[in-house]
Every structure is written in structure tokens, then in C-alpha cells.
Amino acid sequence: MPPLAPAAHPPSPARRYAITTFGCQMNKADSERMAGILEAMGYRHEEDELAADLVIYNTCSIRDNAEQKVYSYLGRQVQRKRHNPHLTLVVAGCVAQQEGESLLRRVPELDLVMGPQHANRLGSLLEQVESGQQVVATAEHHILEDLAKPRRESTVTAWVNVIYGCNERCTYCVVPATRGREQSRTPQAIRSEIEALARQGYREITLLGQNIDAYGRDLPGITPSGRRRHTLTDLLHFVHDVEGIARIRFATSHPRYFTERLIAACAELPKVCEHFHIPFQSGDDQVLRHMARGYTVSRYRRIIRTVRQYMPEAAVSADAIVGSPGETEAQFQNTMALVEEIGFDQLNTAAYSPRPNTPAATRADQVSEAVKVDRLRRLNACAERCIRHRNQRYARRVVEVLTEGRNPKDPQQLMGRTRSNRLVFLPAAGHGLGDLVPVRIEAVRPFSLSGCSLSEPQEQRLLSGQR
Ligand code: SF4
Structure with missing residues (x-):
């Protein structure tokens, strides 16, 4: 099938983006910065990548199976693009850098192929795409100081x-x-x-x-x-x-x-x-x-x-x-x-x-x-x-836990980490996110711990007149 002509995609507040991230923390941090750039351009975040107008796969090439997964994800988007030429498809990250131009030959429906050094340039690269070009950005590049405000996953x-x-x-x-x-x-x-x-x-x-x-x-x-x-x-x-x-x-x-x-x-x-x-x-x-x-x-x-x-x-x-x-x-x-x-x-x-x-x-x-x-x-x-x-x-010891979020499987619980990076679950009552909580460990599993908080719940502090 011949390559589709890249379409012009004027950004508007209605356009929605989705980013799927593979691989290491560096890639996750790059994705947060790219999301920040898109939101500054007026894009809105969309959970469902099959409903988004702009889709970025931020890829990892450290192992072959991570790389192959990207091609299977791209296959679904290529099907969508055949019915929706205004869909913008981007491959970022290490597979993009490794494959460069050849990725465009393999997947001609792509609008932008960009290596990790170009994450901070997403805005100007998309402008080139909007002017009707297919863009490959993989040249060695001096990374610009972070000007974008990342859209961070965590608030803690x-x-x-x-x-x-x-x-x-x-x-x-x-x-x-x-x-x-x-x-x-x-x-x-x-x-x-x-x-x-x-x-x-x-x-x-x-x-x-x-x-x-x-x-x-x-x-x-x-x-x-x-x-x-x-x-x-x-x-x-x-x-x-x-x-x-x-x-x-x-x-x-x-x-x-x-x-x-x-x-x-x-x-x-x-x-x-x-x-x-x-x-x-x-x-x-x-x-x-x-x-x-x-x-x-x-x-x-x-x-x-x-x-x-x-x-x-x-x-x-x-x-x-x-x-x-x-x-x-x-x-x-x-x-x-x-x-x-x-x-x-x-x-x-x-x-x-x-x-x-x-x-x-x-x-x-x-x-x-x-x-x-x-x-x-x-x-x-x-x-x-x-x-x-x-x-x-850790059994029966008291550890300091920084609360980072709700337990997705039990909203009555918070989850956080010890200084030693162990995942800990504790009852949510009386605590917010970002609290440092002394927790007595009661259950030890291979990859997580559970315990009870030893700090006074907030309501009791207020009743006793303390702040
Ligand atoms: S070459 Fe790869 S494995 Fe070695 S230090 Fe650099 S990133 Fe780590």
C-alpha cells in the first residue's frame, strides 16, 4: 500500500493525546516532559490511545520483545489512520533513534520519528508535521534545558x-x-x-x-x-x-x-x-x-x-x-x-x-x-x-513511610515506600498523600509489606487542639 500523504493537523483545544511508555525511568521522565509540552500547546490527555488524535509510543530497544511490542501496537493505529487521516502518529525513544528513516519505510503512516535527545523539541517538530512533512529527528543534538513543565504522574x-x-x-x-x-x-x-x-x-x-x-x-x-x-x-x-x-x-x-x-x-x-x-x-x-x-x-x-x-x-x-x-x-x-x-x-x-x-x-x-x-x-x-x-x-519493626497514593485494589488503604524503597500498605484513615507516617509492619510478603500507622489520626490531633 502506498504511503498516505501526511495531513495538516491544526492543534485545537479539542485535540487529545495519548502517550504509551515502554522501558526505563528515563523514558518515563521523557514522556512526562512531552505530555507537559502537549498540554502547553492545548492538547488534552486521553487515557484510551484508540480514541486519541495524537498518539506517541515512547519506545525501548533494550530487549527485542519490547521492540516487537511497539510494532504490534502500531499496527492497530495504522488501521485507525486509514479511516482517520488527521490522526498523528509519533514514535519516540530508543527504537526511533535506532531505526530512524527505516521506520518510515516500514510504517509509512508515521508522521514523526524522534530520538530521545529530541523530547524537549516535540513542539517544534509537531509544527513541521502540521505543515505537511513527515519528520525524522535522530541527529545528535544538544539537549535544550528543560523549558517545559512536565505533566507528572505523581503529586508526591x-x-x-x-x-x-x-x-x-x-x-x-x-x-x-x-x-x-x-x-x-x-x-x-x-x-x-x-x-x-x-x-x-x-x-x-x-x-x-x-x-x-x-x-x-x-x-x-x-x-x-x-x-x-x-x-x-x-x-x-x-x-x-x-x-x-x-x-x-x-x-x-x-x-x-x-x-x-x-x-x-x-x-x-x-x-x-x-x-x-x-x-x-x-x-x-x-x-x-x-x-x-x-x-x-x-x-x-x-x-x-x-x-x-x-x-x-x-x-x-x-x-x-x-x-x-x-x-x-x-x-x-x-x-x-x-x-x-x-x-x-x-x-x-x-x-x-x-x-x-x-x-x-x-x-x-x-x-x-x-x-x-x-x-x-x-x-x-x-x-x-x-x-x-x-x-x-521488617517484621514488627517501625518504619517511616512516605504515602504516595491509594491502593488501587483497596481504596481504604494508602500505599507508600520506606526509605529503603519497600512498598508498604497502611490504613488510609487520618492520612493524606505526601505524609511521612511511622508504620509498624505486621505482614511481610516478597514484594510488599503491610502495617498500621503509629501516628495520631488528624481528627484526634484537631480534637486535642494540636496542629
Ligand atoms: S552502556 Fe548501557 S549498560 Fe553500560 S552503563 Fe551505559 S546505559 Fe548502562
């Missing part, structure tokens, strides 16, 4: 991008190709965004970067003692005193660059939560070398030991990949042993998925799907045992 917790892109070259990963080189925001711009969030009532922020330990290495400045002036540690100190913000988190850490100076700052700064997400990917040195990760298993162990020396209660989560090219059963067993030894509070696991234009995908010694599935099953079982065991330490 917010993501704040601090560094875009990644300069690492992990051999299995497409991110450097799709998100480009590192670009750090200035500390002043980050602090201004956090101050604005605090004024809107946000209580918790998560500083985001694909490799957050790289923060600042592209910014100028050396201290008199010869070290970089701008590091994640310095940034934590710089934003720590923003009034109204109660908790600060950051992700994702890289074992190659994670320093004791950073760990000490986390222990010293009371708002920084005792939760560390430090992907190890494999428990075997040779596999780590093939992945070009730049650290050894013993370095990883040392990092965790140091974290626990400074903060014995700290929670540690990680990512692990099974079935990398050439991974033997013995090497996989080293990963299992590391998981048992460390005792993770959470583990994101994945079977290796070859990605286009990555060195690992060209290796001849790929592991069979059956072996990958079997290793993933065994690793998941091992991780779940460890997480269950770790969770037991």
Missing part, C-alpha cells in the same frame, strides 16, 4: 534528569547509540527544578541518569586539590537543603565509578535514602570483561561491604543478565553465588537479548534460548528466596 514523588546519554560501551547495550553522549545539566538548573517541585508540594525526588556516577564529567571546573568540581556527591550536597523535599534518591549507579566519597555523603546527608541500585550484571570476572563493564566481582563486593559499613540498614538492588554470549554453566553459577552472598533486596533479571549494532550480538557463541530460559528461571527462584529472607527483617 518526581524524577529529575541530571545527566542524559551514556559514554560507556557495555558490549550488549544499545543505549549509547540511542541516547547519545553524556550531557550533564548544570547544578543551578537542577536545583531550580527541585525548588519548583518543592513549591508544588512534592516530597521526594529521584535524580536520574543512565550512568549517574558520570554526572558532571562533561562540565568544566577542577578544584584546587585537582578533582572534578562537579560530581554526583557535590550535587547531593548542593540540592540537599531545598526546603519541603524530605527524601532524595538517585539512579542508576555504575560499580566502575561508585566511590567511598559518595557512600560517605549518603550516610551524612539525612534526606538521602539508604537504597542503592547498583547493577552487577554478572558474578563472573570473565563475563564482566566480555561485557566491558570495567570492574571485577571483588570490586563489586567491596562496594557493597563499604555501603553496609556506613549504613548497616541500607537496601541494595541490582540488575543481572543471564545467557550472555559464551556464558558457561560455571560462570552462571558464579552469578547465583553472588546473589546468595550479597542478599539483595530487589533484583531485576533478564535473559540476554542480542541488539542491533552491538559487539555482543556479532559473537558466534550465542547461548541457546532454552538455556537462557532455564538460567533465568533458576536465578529468579534464587533471588526470590533472598528477597523473602531480607524482607523478614
Whole structure:
């Protein structure tokens, strides 16, 4: 079927948009910014993507199945577009960056293909679409300082991008190709965004970067003692005193660059939560070398030991990949042993998925799907045992919970998180969103906790004349 001529789409207050987001927190944060741009242009949010006039798929190419899902979603929209030429179809994110022009050849009905570096340019790109062009925006681009006000999912917790892109070259990963080189925001711009969030009532922020330990290495400045002036540690100190913000988190850490100076700052700064997400990917040195990760298993162990020396209660989560090219059963067993030894509070696991234009995908010694599935099953079982065991330490303890929303399955309950990032359910009575509530834990499950609030309900405080 020949490509449909792109139609002119004058924005009007009646036009409705839907964004479907795949993948990581960076993509979720980009989607919130794109939603903010659309609302500033007069678009209204529409839950049902099959009823929207403008549909954005913000895609992820980290694994093949996430990529294939996008094509199946697009198929439905292409059917709609055949009956409604004013429908605007956009593919954003990492698949857009990876495929570029070829995505237009595969799906000629698309109006706009835009890589992640162009998220802040959505408004001007749509203007080009409205003038009748099909647009591909994937060129390396200096990311504009965030001018848009994101439409955030939560009213309590917010993501704040601090560094875009990644300069690492992990051999299995497409991110450097799709998100480009590192670009750090200035500390002043980050602090201004956090101050604005605090004024809107946000209580918790998560500083985001694909490799957050790289923060600042592209910014100028050396201290008199010869070290970089701008590091994640310095940034934590710089934003720590923003009034109204109660908790600060950051992700994702890289074992190659994670320093004791950073760990000490986390222990010293009371708002920084005792939760560390430090992907190890494999428990075997040779596999780590093939992945070009730049650290050894013993370095990883040392990092965790140091974290626990400074903060014995700290929670540690990680990512692990099974079935990398050439991974033997013995090497996989080293990963299992590391998981048992460390005792993770959470583990994101994945079977290796070859990605286009990555060195690992060209290796001849790929592991069979059956072996990958079997290793993933065994690793998941091992991780779940460890997480269950770790969770037991919460039983009957009192923890501080920041309430973030209603339990969708029980409106009588609120849900929130501990400083260590455990999900907790508690009775809603007497509490609003954004409260810090002391909760005694009564039930421990593998992925969540439940308990009762120990703070005086609001009505009692009012009756006793307290505020
Ligand atoms: S650090 Fe490695 S795995 Fe993480 S985004 Fe960069 S290249 Fe990919």
C-alpha cells in the first residue's frame, strides 16, 4: 500500500493525546516532559490511545520483545489512520533513534520519528508535521534545558534528569547509540527544578541518569586539590537543603565509578535514602570483561561491604543478565553465588537479548534460548528466596513511610515506600498523600509489606487542639 500523504493537523483545544511508555525511568521522565509540552500547546490527555488524535509510543530497544511490542501496537493505529487521516502518529525513544528513516519505510503512516535527545523539541517538530512533512529527528543534538513543565504522574514523588546519554560501551547495550553522549545539566538548573517541585508540594525526588556516577564529567571546573568540581556527591550536597523535599534518591549507579566519597555523603546527608541500585550484571570476572563493564566481582563486593559499613540498614538492588554470549554453566553459577552472598533486596533479571549494532550480538557463541530460559528461571527462584529472607527483617519493626497514593485494589488503604524503597500498605484513615507516617509492619510478603500507622489520626490531633 502506498504511503498516505501526511495531513495538516491544526492543534485545537479539542485535540487529545495519548502517550504509551515502554522501558526505563528515563523514558518515563521523557514522556512526562512531552505530555507537559502537549498540554502547553492545548492538547488534552486521553487515557484510551484508540480514541486519541495524537498518539506517541515512547519506545525501548533494550530487549527485542519490547521492540516487537511497539510494532504490534502500531499496527492497530495504522488501521485507525486509514479511516482517520488527521490522526498523528509519533514514535519516540530508543527504537526511533535506532531505526530512524527505516521506520518510515516500514510504517509509512508515521508522521514523526524522534530520538530521545529530541523530547524537549516535540513542539517544534509537531509544527513541521502540521505543515505537511513527515519528520525524522535522530541527529545528535544538544539537549535544550528543560523549558517545559512536565505533566507528572505523581503529586508526591518526581524524577529529575541530571545527566542524559551514556559514554560507556557495555558490549550488549544499545543505549549509547540511542541516547547519545553524556550531557550533564548544570547544578543551578537542577536545583531550580527541585525548588519548583518543592513549591508544588512534592516530597521526594529521584535524580536520574543512565550512568549517574558520570554526572558532571562533561562540565568544566577542577578544584584546587585537582578533582572534578562537579560530581554526583557535590550535587547531593548542593540540592540537599531545598526546603519541603524530605527524601532524595538517585539512579542508576555504575560499580566502575561508585566511590567511598559518595557512600560517605549518603550516610551524612539525612534526606538521602539508604537504597542503592547498583547493577552487577554478572558474578563472573570473565563475563564482566566480555561485557566491558570495567570492574571485577571483588570490586563489586567491596562496594557493597563499604555501603553496609556506613549504613548497616541500607537496601541494595541490582540488575543481572543471564545467557550472555559464551556464558558457561560455571560462570552462571558464579552469578547465583553472588546473589546468595550479597542478599539483595530487589533484583531485576533478564535473559540476554542480542541488539542491533552491538559487539555482543556479532559473537558466534550465542547461548541457546532454552538455556537462557532455564538460567533465568533458576536465578529468579534464587533471588526470590533472598528477597523473602531480607524482607523478614521488617517484621514488627517501625518504619517511616512516605504515602504516595491509594491502593488501587483497596481504596481504604494508602500505599507508600520506606526509605529503603519497600512498598508498604497502611490504613488510609487520618492520612493524606505526601505524609511521612511511622508504620509498624505486621505482614511481610516478597514484594510488599503491610502495617498500621503509629501516628495520631488528624481528627484526634484537631480534637486535642494540636496542629
Ligand atoms: S552503563 Fe553500560 S549498560 Fe548502562 S546505559 Fe551505559 S552502556 Fe548501557
